[in-house]
Amino acid sequence: MSRPAPSCLIRNIGTFVTGDYARPVRGADSIYIEDGLIREVGSGISRAADVVIDAGGITAIPGLIDSHSHPTIGEFTPAQNAQSWVTHYMHGGVTALISAGELHMPGLPTPPDARTAMALAHLAKRCWDNLRPSGVKVYAGTLLLVPGLVEDDFAALEAVGSRLVKFIFYDYSLLPSGEAERYVTWSRKRGIKVKIHSGGVSRSGVSQVAGIDIVKRLRPDIVGHATGGPIPMPEKEVERLVAETECALEICSSGNPRMVLKLMRAVGTSNAFDRVLIGTDTPGGTGVLPRGMLREIAYLSSVADVPPEIAIAMATGNVGRAHALPQGVLDVGRPADIVLLDRIKGSVASDALDSFGKGDLPGISAVLIDGELRVGGRSQQTPPPERQVTITGSHA
Ligand SMILES: [Zn+2]
Structure with missing residues (x-):
């Protein structure tokens, strides 16, 4: 240090x-x-x-912790060909960013094969271990889960200190093999958190659609952008996430604002405010959003009737707890x-x-x-x- x-x-x-x-x-x-x-x-x-x-x-x-961010290498984001974005976010009150996968790397095959996914996670982890733009803590090296990984891969992730893996490109027609559930078990055994891309197809065009049934089957720790990133699962399924799972539920700036109201009504009914996390799901097609976290807090506080101090907890303490981080x-x-x-x-x-x-x-x-x-x-x-x-x- x-x-x-x-x-x-x-x-x-x-x-x-x-x-x-x-x-x-x-x-x-x-x-x-x-x-x-x-x-x-x-x-x-x-x-x-x-x-x-x-x-x-x-x-x-x-300090705000962006629960869903897409760093690549350094402060450059190929997603919008923009520089210095991490410092700009810091000026928007963000002191930590959690990578939901370094999938904007130019030339990355999507989906990557297992060896490429591992190499990318290692490279990103090494990069961000040695880089703290404006002091911001960037938790990267988030493995994109694809078929063909073995338990040693999860041990290797643990060894370098990666904290998160993510289902986004995994072909769910392969679910009967039990491989995806084994990934969850291997992660959990090592304290690595599991996130899933929920809802419709992402900008990549090849992410897999995941609704309530996939979530209930895989039981991830965190449902990524539960209200859309950009496309949410159907409204009834969003509401069922609250009562029928114990997952942390992300609300992201990339999503569907109407669905945030539906989710928050269900959260209120179940008094599940401790499970809601705020992120931006940027940089990406939504842009670079230095004030994105502040805007989400304001939206939840003013439109979804969440007390502002609780909305702030969703952007700080809840995110830290869900990702086993000390801050927040x-x-x-x-x-x-x-x-x-x-x-x-x-x-x-x-x-x-x-x-x-x-x-x-x-x-x-x-x-x-x-x-x-x-x-x-x-x-x-x-x-x-x-x-x-x-x-x-x-x-x-
Ligand atoms: Zn994302």
Whole structure:
């Protein structure tokens, strides 16, 4: 790892949003950070620190974790021939990205054969292990599951630290062989999470259609873009995902906004808010969306009637828990990935949470990743927040 991060004290936080759906707001106004971890949370903490951030009464939330992203190599995305997208997302409050497969690699045969899929996962893992654009944590090396993999492949994935595998190109007419279920077993045995591309065909044109029956048969950990990416499974099947499976359910910016309302009604009925994850499913045909996560939180809060602090948990703590990551919740011992934000001047909202509730984006004033300031003052991707943080001390 890099040099030790300076110690940091954030004080004068107005609203403390935890990212934990069970306790989404906490009566605290200060966070003390050392060695990249949150060491103390409380009110009126006055410890000496290398960097002191006066939040000026604005809102703190955990750094956003995009549950469904498509990195390729570095900050270039061939999907839109665009550069620097990871840094742009960071300015939209994203501090971690989870790869749903590095399938935009130019020239990649789709579907890849098993050896090519393994080689791609290894290459992507190695690339992102050695690259942290603007400090953003990119969890890549997500194996695209195709016929012909053996258990040693899953052991090799575990050895390099890959965390996720994904059904997207797997030919489900082969299901009677039991191979796909074995993939799930081999993954689970090693703590590797299983995601499935759900719904209709993707931009690749060769992804496999997967509805409720395939999901119930394979029992993945996470139903990728359950409300469409871009095409959802039929409405009745989306609703059945909630009651008839225990899978985490992703809502992605690439999907069908009407289906989000259907899913959320079923989620409300079953009180399954802990199972909902927010991602963008970008870069891709939907574009490069630096403010995509903020927009999904605002949509869920303002149109689907999810309390904003719960919608934030769906974009932070829920994603971290579903993928067995340490971050996503602001608490002692957790990585200090933190975003400070407030209402934008001219908005009818009173603060950041009220902004989301009214469908407005808030503006970002600060982003910390592992306790290091990556944005300090204002974001390059949101309008400026009405109140901005004040920073003193030896920050870079
Ligand atoms: Zn995707």
